[in-house]
Ligand code: 4AD
């Protein structure tokens with residue numbers, strides 16, 4: 230007999246004749262002639278209550294089942310007289326797969342997120358992290374659903390690249406050279422002798438390659454791991470994170486902003502419908518205001534605000550910020566959160582940033598000082614999406630590369646896309662972890678990734 234997922238049992242309308250439950254004991258308590266075993270198999274938040282009576286041949290052993298032990302239980306399904314659950318199981322056979330010793334760290338009590346991070350190998354067995362990672366899975370699916378239903382093509386852009394798309398120099402180098410004793414040419418490391426015959430790194434963005442595919446297939450998206458050696462130990466940055474990057478041909482900045490808004494609304498609405506039970510845990514125990522925040526995102530049209538106006542609002546606000554705000558300053562999380570949380574109380578899309586603080590590929594506006602860039606800012610997180618219309622005019626692109634120190638010969642293939650049938654096109658990148666933070670109310674990025682990679686931390 231195949232095992233029955235507890236999720237299937239608990240959501241069933243009618244009783245299933247016989248069930249085979251396999252999972253882990255959350256708690257167990259004894260009455261005179263019964264043992265009540267709460268079993269969870271990770272398929273859903275709730276446990277199933279199993280009633281094992283003293284007629285079972287291994288009843289004495291069953292009474293020794295500890296929290297964290299694994300069991301296989303064959304039994305029948307009955308309407309539960311108890312509060313809180315519709316179904317319970319009466320055990321016909323209880324097979325003890327493994328008894329967890331008493332030093333199992335997840336005894337029934339609240340643990341701090343900080344402590345649970347030190348046992349990332351066990352934390353998915355807790356209610357909160359089980360729920361977070363189920364939501365992460367469902368939202369991955371929703372991302373594909375959104376773009377596939379619109380007819381976008383999913384493109385696998387390379388993980389190892391020779392370029393730095395964002396030009397920020399936050400690269401993890403990839404090499405097969407012996408770092409203790411690298412080959413030298415003219416006193417320097419000889420990358421001609423390295424694996425690829427040139428310097429290589431982990432990708433910081435699939436955008437450049439994504440653009441090439443958009444200019445062939447029309448509408449595309451990438452969804453994969455992204456790496457940045459940013460040495461900022463914040464609650465919103467990880468060294469390895471997942472990014473979704475759609476790229477649309479024949480699409481300008483206004484269309485780009487519309488897509489970004491529609492996409493976020495779709496994902497939040499999807500989570501509210503599809504992950505209701507798991508989300509409820511976060512609304513109860515993590516962020517009491519969560520459902521309000523999510524409903525605002527779904528129902529309110531996102532504000533569109535030129536960067537220059539954002540600067541003016543921040544300066545007029547009288548708020549004390551750690552970083553000064555002036556035209557040409559990069560907006561910090563404190564500024565973004567002030568706008569979304571305190572000023573507008575809803576998501577805001579800031580656009581037309583000064584070109585001096587943005588990468589070479591963004592399209593220069595007619596004012597010659599700003600570029601057609603946009604960031605989507607949401608409450609609690611700050612920036613969740615960064616995007617732009619791309620510079621499709623070859624000469625403009627070349628001069629921006631020269632200005633920002635990006636070598637033309639290294640990106641000859643990118644420039645070719647502007648030489649042959651260049652068209653206006655736009656795209657954006659959504660930080661997947663920040664989306665999960667937004668949807669769950671979790672405030673630290675380390676708690677929405679199964680095994681987070683941050684400065685100085687690579688355990689597991
Ligand atoms: O704003 P970013 O740097 O934009 C790009 O990478 C563009 N190439 C995207 C594009 O237009 N195709 O990054 C996009 C998003 C950010 O808004 C943020 O949500 C997330 O990626 N992000 C990070 N998330 C976690 N940890 C980090 N270190 C992140 N850096 C960026």
Ligand code: MG
Pocket residue numbers: 604612614615
């Ligand atoms: Mg950005």
